[in-house]
Amino acid sequence: MAVRAIRGATQVDADDREQVLEATRELVSAVLERNELDHDDIISILFTATPDLTSEFPALAARELGMGDVPLMCASEIDVPHALPRVLRLMAHVETAKSRDAVQHVYLRGAVALRRDIAQ
Numbered sequence: 001m002a003v004r005a006i007r008g009a010t011q012v013d014a015d016d017r018e019q020v021l022e023a024t025r026e027l028v029s030a031v032l033e034r035n036e037l038d039h040d041d042i043i044s045i046l047f048t049a050t051p052d053l054t055s056e057f058p059a060l061a062a063r064e065l066g067m068g069d070v071p072l073m074c075a076s077e078i079d080v081p082h083a084l085p086r087v088l089r090l091m092a093h094v095e096t097a098k099s100r101d102a103v104q105h106v107y108l109r110g111a112v113a114l115r116r117d118i119a120q
Helices: 017-034 059-064 109-114
Strands: 002-011 042-049 072-076 087-096
Touching: 002 017, 002 109, 017 042, 017 059, 017 087, 042 059, 059 072, 087 109
Parallel strands: 042 072
Antiparallel strands: 002 087, 042 087
16 A cells, blocks of 8 residues: 545635535545545545635545544635636545556636646
8 A cells, every 4th residue: 555645626706604614524525535535545634725714624625524623724824816616626645555556636617727637
């Protein structure tokens, strides 16, 4: 098994608690599904949010998915003037037999614009 980092991002329409939680649950679930991961494969997840998202901690959504025993951390993205607004990002550290080039990074909703080269 190797330790790999998986990137992901999504965008919400507004700084609304339910939108943040729903979009984060969707993102975390997609990362797990596309990379054929189970709960026990997750080492930790770092979540970031653009400065315009303050209604809820994205990590709460992961806890709602049963990840209360996984180390989770939230941080704010730097406030770059031309950055895409209302974006939630994650970097999941996982154990997997997949090679680095087989890992599927996940970009959903408007965040597809961040990485059109790898978004599905």
